[in-house]
Amino acid sequence: MKIQVNEQPLELTDNITIEQLLIHLGKPLIGSAVAVNQSIITRTKWTETIINEGDKISLFQAIAGG
Amino acid sequence: MLFKDMKTNDQLIVGDKSFSSRLFTGTGKFNDQQTMVAALKASQSELVTMALKRVDMQHRDDDILAPLIKNGMNLLPNTSGARNAKEAVFAAELAREALQTNWVKLEIHPDPKYLLPDPIETLKAAEMLANKGFIVLPYIHADPVLCKHLEAAGCAAVMPLGAPIGSNKGIKTADFLEIIIEQANIPVVVDAGLGSPSHATLAMEMGADAVLVNTAIAVSGNPVAMSEAFAKAVQAGRQAYLAGLGGQSTQAVASSPLTAFLEASL
Numbered sequence: 001m002k003i004q005v006n007e008q009p010l011e012l013t014d015n016i017t018i019e020q021l022l023i024h025l026g027k028p029l030i031g032s033a034v035a036v037n038q039s040i041i042t043r044t045k046w047t048e049t050i051i052n053e054g055d056k057i058s059l060f061q062a063i064a065g066g
Numbered sequence: 067m068l069f070k071d072m073k074t075n076d077q078l079i080v081g082d083k084s085f086s087s088r089l090f091t092g093t094g095k096f097n098d099q100q101t102m103v104a105a106l107k108a109s110q111s112e113l114v115t116m117a118l119k120r121v122d123m124q125h126r127d128d129d130i131l132a133p134l135i136k137n138g139m140n141l142l143p144n145t146s147g148a149r150n151a152k153e154a155v156f157a158a159e160l161a162r163e164a165l166q167t168n169w170v171k172l173e174i175h176p177d178p179k180y181l182l183p184d185p186i187e188t189l190k191a192a193e194m195l196a197n198k199g200f201i202v203l204p205y206i207h208a209d210p211v212l213c214k215h216l217e218a219a220g221c222a223a224v225m226p227l228g229a230p231i232g233s234n235k236g237i238k239t240a241d242f243l244e245i246i247i248e249q250a251n252i253p254v255v256v257d258a259g260l261g262s263p264s265h266a267t268l269a270m271e272m273g274a275d276a277v278l279v280n281t282a283i284a285v286s287g288n289p290v291a292m293s294e295a296f297a298k299a300v301q302a303g304r305q306a307y308l309a310g311l312g313g314q315s316t317q318a319v320a321s322s323p324l325t326a327f328l329e330a331s332l
Contacts, residue, residue: 008123025123030129030132032121033163040156040163041163059120059121060119060121061164062117062118062143062164062165064094065115065116065144065146066232
C-alpha cells in the first residue's frame, strides 16, 4: 500500500492506524498533530483511524518559537 | 496600598487562567535546550510560546515539550508561518491537537522582511477562532481601532508590537500603545521588539498588563541572567504603575524649600 507522508512516498505492508504509523516512523505522540488528506484527525481518533491506499498524511510537531 | 499587598493580590487574568508573573516568554532562538529551560525557569514566566512545523522526515527534532510541561509552564502555541486567516485557523487547530490547549497566539505576517502582522486577515481569523472556542491572543500592530475590533471579536487579550519582531529596538509605538491601554477592556500584552529590561519596565509603567520577550533573552550573552533581569524589570515597572507615577512638568519644580535662609542669616 502506497501513501505519502509529508510529500515523501511510503510503502506499508498492512493497513495500520495513525498511532501505529507515528510509532513506525519513530515520531513522538506528544506534541504531534496529524492531518489525513487535509483533514485534522483528533488525538482520540488516532487508535481507530486506519490509513488507506493513496492517503496523503501531514505530520506536524511542536517546536521552539516566539 | 503596601507593595506586599500589591504583589499578593496583583494577579493577571487572561481568559480562563490567572498569572502571578507578567512576563511571558518565547522558546525560540536559544542555543540549546538546557539553556532555554534554565532561562525560562529564571524568568519565572508561567506562559511560554511555541511554534508548530511540518515534521522533517529525514531528521529527528529535539523534544522541547517534555521539560516545559515538567516545569509546569502553560503553553501558548503560535500560528507563525500562516499567510492568511484560513491557514492560521488550520494552524491553530493543529496546535490544539499537538499541545492539547485551546490557547493560541494568532500571528499572520506574510512579509518575511519586517514580519509585520496583516490586520485584515488577523481580524478574520480572530473571529473564526473565537467562535470555535479558542482563547485568542492576536499579535498586531499598535493600532487602537483594530484592538477594539479584536476585543469585540472575543479575543482574550491583544498583543500589540513595540517594534518589529526580533529587532530589539524597544517601544517605538509608545503613543499608540497608550491609547490602546487606555481604551482596552481586555489585557494588553506588549509583544515584539523589547530589546532590554528597561523597555519592559517602560511598557509596564505605561500600564501594559504584561510583556512577551523572546529574542532579547535568547540571544543575550547570558540568557539565564538576562531572564532574571527582565523578571525584575517587569516587576519594577508594574510596581511603579500601581504606585502611580508623578506628573511631568516643563519647568523645574524645587525638591527643597526655597526659603533663602542663607541671605537672611547675613
